[in-house]
Amino acid sequence: MISGRTALYGVVGHPVAHSLSPAMHNAAFGELGLDATYVALPVAPERLAEALRGAHALGFQGLNVTVPHKQPAREQCLRLDATAEACGAVNTLRRVAEGWEGSNTDAPACRALLEAAGVRRGARALLLGAGGAALAGAWALAGLGAEVAVAARRPEASAELCRRIGAVFPEGPRPCPAPWAELPSLAAPADVVVNGTSIGLGGADPGFPPFAFRRGQVAVDFVYGDTAFARRAREEGATLVSGEQILVRQGALAFNLWTGREPPEAVMAAALRSAQHGR
Numbered sequence: 001m002i003s004g005r006t007a008l009y010g011v012v013g014h015p016v017a018h019s020l021s022p023a024m025h026n027a028a029f030g031e032l033g034l035d036a037t038y039v040a041l042p043v044a045p046e047r048l049a050e051a052l053r054g055a056h057a058l059g060f061q062g063l064n065v066t067v068p069h070k071q072p073a074r075e076q077c078l079r080l081d082a083t084a085e086a087c088g089a090v091n092t093l094r095r096v097a098e099g100w101e102g103s104n105t106d107a108p109a110c111r112a113l114l115e116a117a118g119v120r121r122g123a124r125a126l127l128l129g130a131g132g133a134a135l136a137g138a139w140a141l142a143g144l145g146a147e148v149a150v151a152a153r154r155p156e157a158s159a160e161l162c163r164r165i166g167a168v169f170p171e172g173p174r175p176c177p178a179p180w181a182e183l184p185s186l187a188a189p190a191d192v193v194v195n196g197t198s199i200g201l202g203g204a205d206p207g208f209p210p211f212a213f214r215r216g217q218v219a220v221d222f223v224y225g226d227t228a229f230a231r232r233a234r235e236e237g238a239t240l241v242s243g244e245q246i247l248v249r250q251g252a253l254a255f256n257l258w259t260g261r262e263p264p265e266a267v268m269a270a271a272l273r274s275a276q277h278g279r
Contacts, residue, residue, distance in 0.1 A: 007036040008059060009258065012043045012051060012073075013066035018201070020224070020275045021064055024251055027271030031264040036061075043069065052076045056099060062258035063093040063100075064251075067198050070106075070132025077102035086168040087139050089132035092254040103257055106136035109249035110194075110220065113241045114140055117218045119192050121145030126178070126190040128208070130157035133222040134196025138165040138175055141194065148175040149186055152197075155179075180209065187211040192218040193238075200227030213238040222246055225276070244272055 011021045017040065025038035041063075043051040048069050053076075055063060065073045070089040074080060077090060078099040084090045090102035119125075123146040127137050130152035141148045142165050152158035158177040166174040178186050187193055188211075199207040200223040208229070213219055219233035224243030233240045252263035 002037055003035070005035055007034070007061045009036060009038040009062045010041045010055070010060060011038070011064040011066055012041045012048070012055075012069055014042060014044055014068060016040045016042050016066065018225075019066065020247070020272050021251060023271045023275035024248065024268045025255065028255055028264050028268050031267045032259075032261055034259065034261075036259075045069070045072070048072055049076055052093070052100060056095065061095045062254070064254060065091050065093060067132070067201065071135075074102055076100060083107050083139065086165075087132075087135040088164055089135045091132065091136070091250065092257060094257050103254075104136060104139075105250040105253035105257070106133060106222075106246065107139040109246050109253060110137055110222075111140035111143055113245055113249060114144060114192065114218070114220065117192075117220075117239055117241055119144055119146065119218055122147065123191040124189060125149070125192045125194065126151065126183075126186050127175075127194045127196055128152070128183070128199075129195070129197035130154060130161040131196065131198070133198075134194075135161060135165070137194040137196040137220065137222065138162075139168065141192070142166075142169040142172055142175060145172050146192065147173040149178040149190075150175050151178045151180045151183055151186060153180050183209045184211040187213070190217065192220065193233075194220040194222075195227075195229045196222050198223065200225065200229055212236060220246075244269075244276075248272060 029036040081103045084104040092103040093100040125146040125148045162175040213236035215237035217238040219238040220241040252265045255263040
């Protein structure tokens, strides 16, 4: 029962109706017996600042931030944690008295999953995209000492991502921009391919220049669901780190930031699977 004492959480995005975060977080609240609820909040890009001020005024305790708000949301934060500062993007907001504190849980979630998949120093990586998710992927890859080529549809955004992440990890290989049209030749020798774009979101058209995966590669998709990227990675023998895995891991980190409690990650993953199968 939602009451006047129920703690409010949510995810802001555009679009956001497809989000499975409410199912995941509400299952976690229920498992721990917390009087809290989590909702999806559609926010058009031009109303982000207004929406975040309003959510704070309404008493929301924490928010997740998804496409296309991860970079502009940082401008609405009183302060950023070190990872969000380094990435220039936030995906988690925690309430403080005067406003929002911004964090990036995508980046450490991605790094942990890359390490678990066997990505090590010196790995050759191809990163697709230059937005908020790609910044988290670049932080994770560069932090592991990978050699990162960044291909984006907007070359200027790719160059800016490389500059930012290269400055964060000056001792490692510097990320380098790469032409979007050359994905086939860039993907072939890569040890890891990361989709940090929104291509595939909500079943959208694949939109990539054609390229093949191979056995021994690691493929990481920040978009969850049955995407063309994920299907082809599985079919062609790559080791897939799915968008669902990233969603659960970053969500668990956000849950801990908000509540100070150990997140029931297995319960969150099960709720996510159940919500997907129910659609």
